[in-house]
Amino acid sequence: MSVAFVLIRVLPGKEHEIYDKVSKLKYVTEVHPLLGEYDLILKMDTDEMTEIGKLVIQDIRSINGVVETKTLAEIKL
Structure with a gap:
């Protein structure tokens, strides 16, 4: 399991x-x-970690009104 946090800036x-x-x-x-x-x-x-970028680009950034995203992926120590 891979975890990520996505910060999103949207249009007012x-x-x-x-x-x-x-x-x-x-x-x-x-x-x-x-x-x-x-x-x-x-x-x-x-x-999987490789899914994170794909999902952010295809499913989140493609939403009308999303201006910017910043993705923070969890790592194993």
């Missing part, structure tokens, strides 16, 4: 819409609204 006024859309993605386990530089943070669980 799109916060609720984007929140609803990313909440429905099957690999997203948590979504939290934020104040500050980013508008949302989500936690995603995938079977």
